[in-house]
Amino acid sequence: MIVGRNMFFNFVTKEFKHIFRDVRTLLLVLVMPIIQLLIFGFVISADIKNASFAVLDYSHDVQSNKLVQRLTASGYFKLMGYLKNENDIEKAFRNGDAKLVLIIGEDLATKLERERSAYYQIITDASDPNTASILAGYAQSVIYAFVAENYSSYLRLMPVEIESRMLYNEEMSSAFMFVPGTMVLILMLVTAMMTSISITREKEMGTMEVLLISPLKPWHIVLGKVLPYIGIAFTNVLVIIFMGYTVFHLPLRGNLLLLLALCSLFIILALSLGIFISTVASSQALAMFMSMFALMLPTILLSGFIFPIENMPKVLQWLSLIMPPRWFLSALKTIMIKGQGLMYTINEVLVMLGMAIMFIILSIKKFKVRLE
Amino acid sequence: MSYIEISNLSKSYGKIKALNNVNINVDAGELFGLIGPDGAGKSTLIRIVTTLLLPDSGYVNVLGYNTREDYKKIRGEIGYMPAVFSLYSDLTVQENLDFFAGVFGATVAENYNLIRGVYHMLEPFKNRPAGKLSGGMKQKLALSCALIHRPKVLILDEPTTGVDAVSRRELWELLYDIKHQGITIFVSTAYMDEAKQCDRVALIQKGRVLGVNSPHGFAQMFPHKLYDVYADGIWSFLDKIRALDTCKSAYMFGSNLHYVSTDDAETTETLTNKLHQIGLSGDVDIKQINAGIEDYFIRQLTENAELS
Known part of the structure; x- marks a missing residue:
């Protein structure tokens, strides 16, 4: 006679066989996270490097040449060429030759020297508004720096000097946004969606x-189903942190153990959600549909992954409060990027813990020991 | 002692009455058949017996335990083979067997002699994924898996549906062997000819049990004279034969026709004359026969269908 522990082990072994024999599942849970991270990293990157710009220079003197060189040397911009007149500006934007055009007024050197003021204008292609405003900001700061260096004696005349700093992310690297975001997305997919599908598959x-008619207890079945996915999800966490660190130079400022503990908590939360979905859904298709609409879309749209929560309408802000990924993302950024300790994420941790407990209790209550 | 006791059982799905006041007792050691056409309520009844569904009214006791309150005591003591293929297609034959043994807290080794008859046929394919077996082989594997923990009662839902004739016969031979090892069997089927293999049979249609008896007992309950008729192309005369004045019913039975007469004075001669009169020519081979269980079922099912 085999005792309970071996019965459970027997069940878990079977689950691992299901996963490792199905190439598609294996690709989905182990390879896709890496691909997704790379796609977010390299394709949707919002970092600005070598943005093309054109110059319409009415002065053509030493100082205006220096200014253009200065912009090119900054690394953010790449000079596409000089424009002849104002009519060329729109053409340059339309052809996509330039993202930014700098117009330098007449007699830059003389005016700066004598009148202590100069005329210049920055025009950007705002069909991509985020990039446009970032580019304009970069260009402006390069120009200020240029003026300050060359005419430092006049600087005293400026009443206020504004220097803004991007704390925790001085380079405005978008890895800070998409690495935690991708982590949330992957964990939701692998844990919540895969477990809900794998449990409903048995029903189907x-x-x-x-x-059900075997001596296995309901928790044997459920835990046996989710245990392999806990392992896989944790592997994903390690891979994403490692790749974020090596490929995207994301710093690990916080305590690594704390970070892993936080990820484990979120894995458990996502699993309890997946289990809950499986107790409600009767088929794999329905489970997949529910995971997609109830988990994936809110994760992308309402968690603050892509769109800042502060900019949302009030109703959506309230809605985001019940989205588990929002809390995880916030805590993740606090620990990973700001390097803070547990005390600074205690709210997030408590909310996630509460959600996990709630879903587990709901699942236990909803788990059917019969067919209807 | 009756191992399965079904009492005044009713179950509805919305407005449809799947089971209507069903009463059946299955004794220990019996091979009991539940026979009825598709949609008769067989699967619903079996799922209630296996504790997977709850009845609306009435009760079922299995091994003396009520399926509502004591379902945990019943589970694990029974073996169940659902109507749908319920093994893991991606696991091999051997892995499926080991898994289901393990789930029920048994090992293949300790009960090997029980499944030897079935497993003997599967052994050459033991490393093949279950999804790649033929229909008959799949059912034999499912039977092995349902049996591997030596249940007291084995419950099978249409094990022979979708299986070729040879495998069907083999499966019944296996059930016969299993019964002789002391396991009570409750099996459903839509094939009337399989009723003969059972010790006792319940005939079920539209949620009602039309009778419970032994195959022999059922056959003896047939109230009319029955003739077996063979003639070339007789099926094309079916409508005319049914219009004859003494015809209770007439139906094809294999390549022959079974003619049920309402007239106790009917003889082979009177029937031959009638058939000649409606234009049946050539050699007509007629003999009076004793009704079989299938003749009784056809009569009962037709009458029950006409009533409702």
Whole structure:
């Protein structure tokens, strides 16, 4: 006679076989996270490097040449060429030759020297508004620096000097946004969606009928189903942190153990959500649909992954409060990027813990020991 | 002692009455058949017996335990083979067997002699994924898996549906062996000819049990004279034969026709004359026969269908 522990082990072994024999599942849970991270990293990157710009120079003197060189040397901009007149500006934007055009007024050197003022204008292609405003800001700061260096004696005349700093992310690297974001997305997908599908598959295949009449207890079945996915999700966490660190130079400022503990808490939360979905959904298709609409979309749209929560309408801000990824993302950034300790994420941790407990209790209550 | 006791059982899905006041007792050691056409309520009844569904009214006791309150005591003591293929297609034959043994807290080794008859046929394919077996082989594997923990009662939902004739016969031979090892069997089927293999049979249609008896007992309950008729192309005369004045019913039975007469004075001669009169020519081979269980079922099912 086999005792309970071996019965459970027997069940877990079977689950691992299901996962490792199905190439598609394996690709989905182990390879896709890496691809997704790389895609977010390299394709959707919002970092600005070598943005093309054109110059319409009415002065053509030493100082205006220096200014253009200065912009090119900053690394943010790449000079596409000089424009002849104002009519060329729109052409340059339309052809996509330039993202930014700098117009330098007449007699830059003389005016700066004598009148202590000069005329210049920055025009950007705002069909991509984020990039446009970032570019304009960069260009402006380069120009200020240029003026300050060359005419430092006049600087005293400026009443206020504004120097803004991007704390925790001085280079405005978008890795700070998409690495935690991708982590949330992957964990939701692998844990919540895969477990809900794997449990409903047993219902659909009819094997659940046989499992139900066996001496296995409901928690044997559920825990046996999710245990392999805990392992896989944790592997994903390690891979994403490692790749974020090596490929995207994301700093790990906080305590690594604390970070891993936080990820584990979120994995458990996502699993309890997946289990809950599986107790409600009767088929794999329905489970997938529910995971997609109830988990994936809110994760992308309402968690603050892409769109800042502060900019949302009030109703959506309230809605984001019940989205588990929002809390994880916030805590993740606090620990990983700001390097803070547990005390600074205690709210997030408590909310996630509460959510996990709630979903587990709901799932236990909803788990059917019969077919209806 | 009755191992399965079904009492005044009713179950509805919305307005449809799947089971209507069903009463059946299955004794220990019996091979009990539940026979009825598709949609008769067989699967619903079996799922209630296996504790997977709850009845609306009435009760079922299995091994003396109520399926509502004591379902945990019943589970694990029964073996169940659902109507749908319920094994893991991506696991091999051997892995499926080991898994289901393990789930029920048994090992293949300790009960090997029980499944030897079935497993003997599967052994050459033991490393093949279950999804790649033929229909008959799949059912034999499912039977092995349902049996591997030596249940007291084995419950099978249409094990022979979608299986070729040879495998069907083999499966019944296996059930016969299993019964002789002391396991009570409750099996459903839509094939009337399989009723003969059972010790006792319940005939079910539209959620009602039309009778419970042994195959022999059922056959003896047939109230009319029955003739077996063979003639070339007789099926094309079916409508005319049914219009004859003494015809209770007439139906094809294999390549022959079974003619049920309402007239106790009917003889082979009177029937031959009638058939000649409606234009049946050539050699007509007629003999009076004793009704079989299938003749009884056809009569009962037709009458029950006409009533409702």
